[in-house]
Amino acid sequence: MNTIYISERMQECLRQIEESAFTTIIAPMGYGKTTAVSWYLEKRRQMGDQVFRVNIYSNNINLFWKSFCGAFHNTELGKQISQFDFPMGETAVGLLAETVLDYLCHREDQFFLFIDDYHLMNDGRVLSMLIKLTDIPVSNLHIIVASRNAILSQSEDMHLGQRRHAIATGDLRLNPTELSIYCRRCGVSMSKKQLAELSEQSEGWFSAVYLNLKSISMGKGLLDGRDDVLGMMDHTLVEGLNAGYVELLQKMCLADEFSLQQAEYITEQTDVADRVRNLSASNAFVRYLPDTQTYRFHHMLQECMQKQFSRLPSEEQAACRTRYGKWHESQRQYTQAINFYDQAGDRRSALRVIGLDGGTQLAAIAPERILSLLDNCTEEELMAELQGLLVLMRRLFSWQQIPRMLKIKDVLLKAVSQSELAEDERNNLLGNCDLIMSFLYYNDITAMSQLHQSACRLMSRPSISIPKNGSFTFGSPSVLMMFHREAGKLDSEINEMNHSMPYYYQVTDGQGMGAEQIMEAEAFFNRGQFVDAHIMLEKARASAAGEQQNYILLCCDFLSPRLALCGQLPYQEEWYERKLEQFKASRDPMLFTVLDGCLAYVHALLGRVDRLPIWLRDGKLAEANLLNPARPMFEIIYNQVLLAQKQYAVVIGRSEGLLKSCQAIPYLLCELHIHIQLAAAYYALNRQKDAEEELRTALEIAVPDGILLPFVENGVYLRELLTATQRKYPQQISAILACADEMENVKRGLSGNNSADLGLTESELAIARLIVQRKTRKEIADTLYLAEHTVKNKLTHIYDKLHISGKPTEKREQLTKMLSNEK
Missing domain, CATH: 1.25.40.10 (Tetratricopeptide repeat domain)
Incomplete structure (x- = not known):
């Protein structure tokens, strides 16, 4: 039942990824987007190509960047890019593109970067960064982005032009012939009537087909087409499992992905490793991710089990979330720990972790979440975690939440006055408070x-x-x-x-x-x-x-x-x-x-x-x-x-x-x-x-x-205006005009036409200066109102004229030295 079936029609769509710089694969949940791309990329990996995968779990740009760098962790590129945070601003993104270019430019193998679940990311800076990577002058980088929703704006689509390949719902949907082939591959025998009924009921939706075939293989027949997909999933995948498996699914559905060690800690089951492996082997909705050695529930299974989790007693839900908080705290994943403690209603633990973090990861959490946490805290809970209060005061100032900052200060001072702290600790708290309060002035x-x-x-x-x-x-x-x-x-x-x-x-x-x-x-x-x-x-x-x-x-x-x-x-x-x-x-x-x-x-x-x-x-x-x-x-x-x-x-x-x-x-x-x-x-x-x-x-x-x-x-x-008003401030304006004369002399010396010294035309010199600024060919074309292929040809001619060779960064460094030595 875990047979992977990729139709000939879909295989042809996937083959075109190699010919494209940017591929979008857009379809609703359950159409097999991830399965299809993963199948294709495994084939490429077997051919010796390089495959990198990034999973998106939220709109948090810092968590995305951590996953992005982690995808390249075994490469020299990964070592370089993991040294800095997400590149914000055109210059930082340009440096990233240049780093990727240096890594790829002399390699013959193909590189495939797969960004999954992009619909969870609403920060446009991520897409801008990915599009920037498509502009680097190499042909061996292929970016694939899977999403439930549209990804590109009209201008972005036009920018990519023929470099973009699009795979849509119609490409993924099984037609009647493909449905018949898939059923045979799964070893499920069906009459023509059943096939027609399944085709009509599922409309070629892979998840609905799979759940029906799973039901037939269990002797239950076709599912009731009137059921929603979560009901189908509950009926085919959860019913009949023993209590240990059900508990595992219910508790681990809160994790985006999890290791066996985390599952053992959260569930407190001694045989959890065997159960997770068994589920992965028998259930296509539980997947092992070899790159990170973790497991992941398909969104549909995750949603199904979260619905079941919500029906557990509130005390049991809170206890589970608290264990998640303790796990992430032990891993120093403070952002996740704060979120789980907050959801569990364990606000004191959330405040403790805020203090441990010192404000570093706290910046990645939406201010509204922290403000809501504070609103729900009692004074006693606040007074118990004084280090967290200091961190919150500093962050509230950055968020311009001054009234809340002052309220926290009052709680801090009250707690210090009433506590039995050692004098040194009390003084350090009060001194930190004074330091933070200074920002108000x-x-x-x-x-x-x-x-x-x-x-x-x-x-x-x-x-x-x-x-x-x-x-x-x-x-x-x-x-x-x-x-x-x-x-x-x-x-x-x-x-x-x-x-x-x-x-x-x-x-x-x-x-x-x-x-x-x-x-x-x-x-x-x-x-x-x-x-x-x-x-x-x-x-x-x-x-x-x-x-x-x-x-x-x-x-x-x-x-x-x-x-x-x-x-x-x-x-x-x-x-x-x-x-x-x-x-x-x-x-x-x-x-x-x-x-x-x-x-x-x-x-x-x-x-x-x-x-x-x-x-x-x-x-x-x-x-x-x-x-x-x-x-x-x-x-x-x-x-x-x-x-x-x-x-x-x-x-x-x-x-x-x-x-x-x-x-x-x-x-x-x-x-x-x-x-x-x-x-x-x-x-x-x-x-x-x-x-x-x-x-x-x-x-x-x-x-x-x-x-x-x-x-x-x-x-x-x-100059003329200053001269006309010189009478009131004669000494000052005379000094201004004299210094302005000197500045104009310096500027004339710097802006003189030196293109002849290098043998470049004015147009070539303009392109050379923009290359020195790390501009892409597309950006240079836009700036100078030229066609991109014209810029490419002129750039080749510039390097030939100046006898410049080597990697792109080496060429740019040589060009920089030549321009800086102009007399």
Whole structure:
């Protein structure tokens, strides 16, 4: 009865997978999607091809990525991609595509990647990543995605074009002839009348056919066509089993997939291994997964048994879920443990696990689930798990659930005051609480520092709720933009930052190390004191590197090229590439987003609109992996991009709302940039009066602190306007204009036409520059309005001209060096 039957018609459909980059197989539950693809892939495996399978069990993108990396665990590719988290943002996805390309490009065997149950994944970033992988220039990668629902949008379908192969319900459905063959293969003898009845009743639906044949083989005859499929399954697969098997099915139906060890722990049956193997051998709805050495129930059987599980006494259900929670807790699978404890009503255990997790995996759970858990907790349950409360306070701040955060704080303080904790433990809890509460005073350095100092006096160990490798800057490319909040107070803000940060480092084990130094370096830079800026920049870089503080290092990398544009340092064209290589081993995809922001601002200043990261070029900030405190800074970066693109009206139209958001925090330096950008946009549109008003406002903000460089960086737009208003601020504007002249000289040197030195045409040079940015042929074609095959031919010609050979990454590295050496 476990015979696998794939019709000749279906085999022909499956054979076309090899000729396609992306195959979709879409049909309702029970049509044999997984069985058909698994049969085909086993044939490919026997031929020596490489097969990788990813099962999706939820909409959790982090769990998907874990399964994705696990599919490649025995390969060199798996070792590389498992080093970082799911790639969020175009740059991170591009790095993944490049890693896959390097792995595949010189291999002759075929690679098949099967993504099953995609209908459970609603996060569009997964599909975007898969489509990106189809764009890499290899012919030996074949992605197969199975789903109950439609997968591709019309634009995605058009993008894939002839590279896509579609298998649908009609391909999977058994016609009368195929039904007859399948019955004979299963050893079931049926009359023509019975075959006709079965064909009409099942409409070729594989699961209904299988259940009917199972019923006939048991001597029960055809099932009643009026029964629903769960009734059919109960009648044929569950009835008649002894109590041990039924209990096994009822309890293990809560698992997406399970090992024999987990089944033994959950069911507490000593002979569970034999029972699981027997079920797998006699029941096509219980499948062994050799890649992971686990077992899985078909969704239909799982749904059938979950219905039975729901009829068990509530105490028995809760006990089973609690055992699941304990199992996952023992495996440090804290997300699953929290979910099972919550479902069991064991809220205290859920709070305990939240404390053990420290907030790392908690970020993968939907905020609504945690908020619901909190709403159902009694005060006594909350007071019993104080470490969990601290983690929750930090997470509630990130979710901007401030009233709930304050309520948790009150419970924490009450518990500490009433408990018999040792003094050291009590002080550490209170110190952690002060540290977390300091975030409510962001970005008031003085107020934050008072709480940091209090935390230092109390705590004898680093914070449990603020990881050292977290983002001190929230993803901002500038510390000065974060903490400069009042005109005329920049010096006192720097002094307070220098005074406060050592306390913060003490209680966070060095998170953000170098922040006060880079803030001071930025202040020197903005005042035109370039030597002092360079000295402090190098101090900040050394401090941050010593503690591996990547976000502070990114702030350093945002300042370095801007110093170079002022003629103070050599401009290094490869700085972006170097950082990309450095971050490849990082588990933090937000780093790539911040790096893109740095690149976009610098290229906008240089007028290199053809080199902008695509997502910033197209203004897709809403889709970016950004935390709220960093958004205003990315908005001014995008404004600078719009100015470079000459979209002046758009700058004006969006800036009123940006000003309000900056004033609310307050972010005075961001506000200053917006007024300058508005002045530039108005002046470009011949709105002289409006431009003068915006410039006057900007100068009133900047002059009390001696800030010059935001005007310098926009000197190309503001020169005439600055000259016309020089009388009120003669000294400052003279300094701005002189520095702007130097910047224009540097920019002319960098933007000179050097294509002749390399022997490339302008068109070839444009393509070469985009290749250096890791753009695919499709992206280059879209950017330069060329056909994709034209880009492919030109790229081949470029490499031939420059005598470049090797792997794709080796070619790109050689090309990068050649472009960076242009004189």
